[in-house]
Amino acid sequence: MTMTNAGGRRRPPTIHDVAREAGVSRGTVSRVLNGGHYVSPAAQEAVNAAIRRTGYVVNRHARSLITGRSDSIGFLLTEPQERFFEDPNFNVLLRGCTQALAAHDIPLLLMLAGTEDERRRITRYITAGHVDGVLLVSSHSGDPVAEQLREAGVPLVACGKPIGLGSKVSYVAADDRDGARDMVKHLVSLGRRRIGMVTGPLDTPGGVERLAGYREVLAEAGIEADDRLIASGDYSRASGEAGAEQLLERAPDMDAVFVASDLMAQGALTALHKAGRRVPEDVSVGGFDDSTAAISATPALTTIRQPYDRISTEMVRVLLAQIGGEEPAAVILPTELVRRDST
Amino acid sequence: MTMTNAGGRRRPPTIHDVAREAGVSRGTVSRVLNGGHYVSPAAQEAVNAAIRRTGYVVNRHARSLITGRSDSIGFLLTEPQERFFEDPNFNVLLRGCTQALAAHDIPLLLMLAGTEDERRRITRYITAGHVDGVLLVSSHSGDPVAEQLREAGVPLVACGKPIGLGSKVSYVAADDRDGARDMVKHLVSLGRRRIGMVTGPLDTPGGVERLAGYREVLAEAGIEADDRLIASGDYSRASGEAGAEQLLERAPDMDAVFVASDLMAQGALTALHKAGRRVPEDVSVGGFDDSTAAISATPALTTIRQPYDRISTEMVRVLLAQIGGEEPAAVILPTELVRRDST
DNA sequence: CATGCTTCTGTGAGCGTTCACAGTAGAGAA
DNA sequence: TTCTCTACTGTGAACGCTCACAGAAGCATG
Structure with a gap:
């Protein structure tokens, strides 16, 4: 029973603690954490056990500091707030993207750019590299934010075909x-x-x-x-x-x-x-x-x-691929007629 | 004209570059960045100019690594997704909180816990210290997530009075x-x-x-x-x-x-x-x-x-206060009758 | 002239990771 | 035996920032 900080809030275990507990080095723990290549089964097992025992969770800031990735992505909505309040489609999309990202253990930062000021602030935030990529929802054309992000080289995927951005930006849309x-x-x-x-x-x-x-x-x-x-x-x-x-x-x-x-x-x-x-x-x-x-x-x-569940899944997939170095892509998904009582 | 990385993506300027540019030390730049106490007006000015010239933006990961804060907060919704899709109140709240946090330059992480699995994943994420605090929206009682977060000592403020959590958790509600x-x-x-x-x-x-x-x-x-x-x-x-x-x-x-x-x-x-x-x-x-x-x-x-704009503002205010060490607080806001055509 | 105080500035250490590199052990080939 | 190759492991050096501390400069006081 190790008591690191009696009284106060206990200092969370680091990769070092795990290494000591497992009887291996920091490097080996790190390798296990990142896919487990070049690690013997025995070490693998020891490390996993140590992680469980100590309750270790990686410090994302330390990781990001060295990798340069933030391991988070932004969901950017450049619509007036009235539309956001009124249209449930945004919620469906938001939920779908959150879920798809969760599968990759990536948090979603919500960015609502209703006003010009917000647009500027958010653009600065994104181009500063605080997110690895952006899921863009914006029905309006000639969106200056999208243009700026594209120029800054930020991985970007739009929901619906964006206008006037050439073929350099990915998008996912229904047919x-x-x-x-x-x-x-x-x-x-x-x-x-x-x-x-x-x-x-x-x-x-x-x-x-x-x-x-x-x-x-x-x-x-x-x-x-x-x-x-x-x-x-x-x-x-x-x-x-x-x-x-x-x-x-x-x-x-x-x-x-x-x-x-x-x-x-x-x-x-x-x-x-x-x-x-x-x-x-x-x-x-x-x-x-x-x-x-x-x-x-x-x-x-x-x-x-419109297959919103697939749209959000695809948006995330395409974005992650692009972050991983792949070329921008366009995805068009089929629609379906749903008959109810109004016809 | 300094070209750090000809060809590839330019390495962003660090606090070091700013210091050199301004002719001062890292420490002074850091002090300017964090409120500017104990800095001479001359140095202040030089640093600000250097920041403008270099286009410097702070690396939040490096900062978080040492401060232990993440400077981000989570917006946690523990409602079934049908309710999230249907009820525009969530959007109003979401928008209000995003805006109020933006004023403090704090990003909002969206966490939608519709299923049991998600609840577990999100709880682990939060208690790992990946956010400094949580804005909780959950109409249902006996929410196990809220209970766990409270036990883990995570700063928490609920929208609406939570049930069965004693007086230890802050909340903001309409009367x-x-x-x-x-x-x-x-x-x-x-x-x-x-x-x-x-x-x-x-x-x-x-x-x-x-x-x-x-x-x-x-x-x-x-x-x-x-x-x-x-x-x-x-x-x-x-x-x-x-x-x-x-x-x-x-x-x-x-x-x-x-x-x-x-x-x-x-x-x-x-x-x-x-x-x-x-x-x-x-x-x-x-x-x-x-x-x-x-x-x-x-x-x-x-x-x-219900004064949703004030509710979200107050939620953020109370949460930040609590993160800053203050005691949990309860805020009750007045409502107002709006007469339209149905009566 | 020494002393103390205030205001300001620079420096070294360290936060918890990953990465590159060096090194070890064991198996198989010469 | 010796060499080479593969599979694995450990170590130092970063990443960019903040914090504590030491020190300098200026000024008033003893």
Whole structure:
């Protein structure tokens, strides 16, 4: 029974204590800790036993000091706080990334850049090397933070295709165009012909792609395009409601609407309800995301499922690979139509 | 123009480089970095200039290695992930804490303990000293994580009064009882007499206090208590809907209902709508929280505002004080009635 | 002129790791 | 036997910072 610091808070055991306890040297303990190559089974076992007995845990600061790695990564959200408060997709992503990183024993630093000041502070923090890499969530284009990080050579992977950053930055995205196509095909197959759309922000690839998918399928089905059937939103609930109102006014004969996010679709449902339209009898409504918003909506939304669990897993995988020296990569994941009560 | 590492990634400047540049010693630079006591104005100025010129940023690992502090804190959420996905209050809290910590230049590590495994892993991580303190968000009682952290002597501050942890753990909470009282008084003042309640989880102080406030005011108003008018929920949307359905069945003459969270109140609105009751004409509905859910509900919810911005600020303040050696403290913050369209 | 006090500055040691390197032991080949 | 190769182990030197301490300089006091 060793009592290092009677009374006060006990000094935690170091690699030295473990080495002494196991009857080996610091070097051997370190080797066991880092994969166990070139260590005899006997030493391996002795060290592990000593670790268990002493309750040793590595001092990450000492390790980082010498390796130059921080063994932590940042989750950077460059969205206004209203969007963060409103959209459950962020939480799903956050949870997924935290979990995926936990498997590698890597803590996640949360960085919320809502204001210009915060953006600056966070950029400085990251470029100072306090994290090994960054998971970036930012729907908006031309994000100066992303650009600065890329220039500083910080490993970076974005959620959704970033705009204007060339091919030098990794990203993981769902197949927006294909998802949009599936939804509109579905609406067409229900016999709808006056199909409207509330788009996402058109300064983002995701927003553009979903609109493109919508247009393609209409063309293929021989339905004439009508700009009065297109309104634009920004993924927020309020913009979905406003968009649907606008469409109803400009095209009262609309019999279906594809809304580019579930949250906006919730807003659209409210607008339709207020206008006295029944869903799905009078108007079919299709969302995008399959977020918790889709299920809690009344009626429950038919939507395009984005595989958020795989998206976060892939983001982490690609980021770690990049930190390990690999080239930036782009990953596109398939979507899936989920039928519920709104179509 | 000094080029330390032509070609490769430049080695970042150290305190040594700054010292040389400023013509002083490491010690002086360090003193400037840590408050500037016992430093002459001239040296101060020279060091600051050198820091600007070299672009120096402190190596936190080296600092932590010697100080024993990590200068980072953990935000621990011990809730099932469905609740994290559903309830925007977590996001508001998260944002507030991140911001308050940023003012002290302290990063926030996000720890989501949804499963038993995660709980164990995270507890080990924290007790290993990888964070200086923990902001705990957990509505459930008898949380074993909190207990273990307290025993390990980790500075801890909970959001909401924790149960069964004695007075040894700090917490910041809104005045639940008083808030509930205000809401029920408001309903009584509208002439309502058959006032129901959907409670929060009754194994938490918050849940119990809100119910107590409700009971008190009814008694004071001379309205007889009726257990058929009380249903219990768990703060989730679904439980609010179920609770309201139950109340309508047991007490069809209910003319008002106080729901212990906005999210549950949203559910209650759905149930009332399905049952053909008009809000607020037939039934007044009062919520609790003033979350984004309150505004997006139709009709917009009259609710009790919890001062989340102040709650997060206070949590951080109390935690930092405790890390600095002060005694645990309890902070109770006042609430406020926000009138909207549901009453 | 010595002494003491205050204010400021420089220096050596050490925090707990990893890494490079030197060295040892044992097996197999010449 | 001797040499070489492989598998393993120990050791010193960093990493970049803070802290304690020693010392210098300036000024007032005895």
